Amino acid sequence: MRMMGSAFLVLSFLLFALAATPLPRVAAGAAPEPVLDIAGKVLRTGTYYDILPVVRGRGGGITFAITGHKSCPVDVMLDSYEDSDGLPLQFIPANRKKGVIRLSTDLNIKFPGPASCAPTAVWKVEDDDELTGQMFISTSGVEGNPGPETLDNWFKIEKYENDYKLVFCPTVCNDCEVLCRDIGIYVDKEGFRRLALSDVPLKVKFKKF
Numbered sequence: 001m002r003m004m005g006s007a008f009l010v011l012s013f014l015l016f017a018l019a020a021t022p023l024p025r026v027a028a029g030a031a032p033e034p035v036l037d038i039a040g041k042v043l044r045t046g047t048y049y050d051i052l053p054v055v056r057g058r059g060g061g062i063t064f065a066i067t068g069h070k071s072c073p074v075d076v077m078l079d080s081y082e083d084s085d086g087l088p089l090q091f092i093p094a095n096r097k098k099g100v101i102r103l104s105t106d107l108n109i110k111f112p113g114p115a116s117c118a119p120t121a122v123w124k125v126e127d128d129d130e131l132t133g134q135m136f137i138s139t140s141g142v143e144g145n146p147g148p149e150t151l152d153n154w155f156k157i158e159k160y161e162n163d164y165k166l167v168f169c170p171t172v173c174n175d176c177e178v179l180c181r182d183i184g185i186y187v188d189k190e191g192f193r194r195l196a197l198s199d200v201p202l203k204v205k206f207k208k209f
Contacts, residue, residue, distance in 0.1 A: 032102040032103040033103050034102050034103075035102060037049060039208065042101070043091060044099055044100060044101065045090070045096075045098065045100075046099075047090070047208065048089065048209035049090075049091070050086055050088055050207040051086065051205075051206060052085060052204060053203065054163045054203040054204060056082065057082065058078070059079060059080060060078060060081050060085060060086055061084055061086025061207075062086045062087070062195070063076075063079045064087065065077060065192070067188065067190060067192050073138035074121075074139045075136055075139075075192070075195075076194070076195045077194045077195060078185065078193040078195075087112075088112060089109055089111055091109060092110060096144070104158060105156060106154040106156060106170055107156060108122050108123070108141070108143050108153055108155075111139060120142060121139045122141035122142055122143050124140050124141030125137060125197065126140070134186050135181075135196055137194075137196060141153035146172035148176050150172070151178065154171075154172050161203070163203045163205055164203070164204050164205065165201035166182070166201070166204060167183065168180065168182075168197060169181075181197035182197070182199065182201035183195055183201065184196060184198025184199070185200075186198070
């Protein structure tokens with residue numbers, strides 16, 4: 001009886017110790033990692049940044065221009081001048097309350113002011129080009145209003161090796177079938193280095209304007 005009593009006391013002590021030990025907390029829905037600029041600072045909404053290719057020697061920063069014999073849409077491309085940082089851009093999350101730009105988050109990407117026939121200068125993935133079969137990036141998108149009507153206007157930033165890449169893989173519509181591709185470069189017959197959906201991503205970095 002004395003041994004049974006001792007065993008009961010030991011068991012009671014162990015149960016009390018387990019109950020008093022706090023369980024490790026599991027992070028529920030942890031926010032994705034923030035995107036950093038070349039100075040190591042967090043990218044923020046409302047701030048302008050240049051998007052620069054990591055590998056130089058094939059053009060400067062990202063800008064826009066009209067290519068071919070058309071007036072619309074205005075194409076997004078690398079500046080032909082190697083030393084140019086291109087034009088500044090803003091990143092606008094689908095959730096406008098978010099002040100920090102994070103990986104894997106739906107974003108509008110926007111040049112300041114209008115771009116010729118595109119009054120908002122928001123990036124958009126165009127349909128297959130008849131001549132090249134490429135899906136180019138233009139400035140004919142619209143800002144905000146996440147959903148099926150604006151599916152082609154949403155992009156993401158993802159880690160790529162030690163730098164970043166731009167991705168088209170919108171998640172603003174749960175019931176939509178989407179095409180997920182990297183954003184790369186297509187050199188057309190005029191020598192313009194146009195942004196397009198690609199299997200070879202353009203490695204980029206961000207510089208505060």
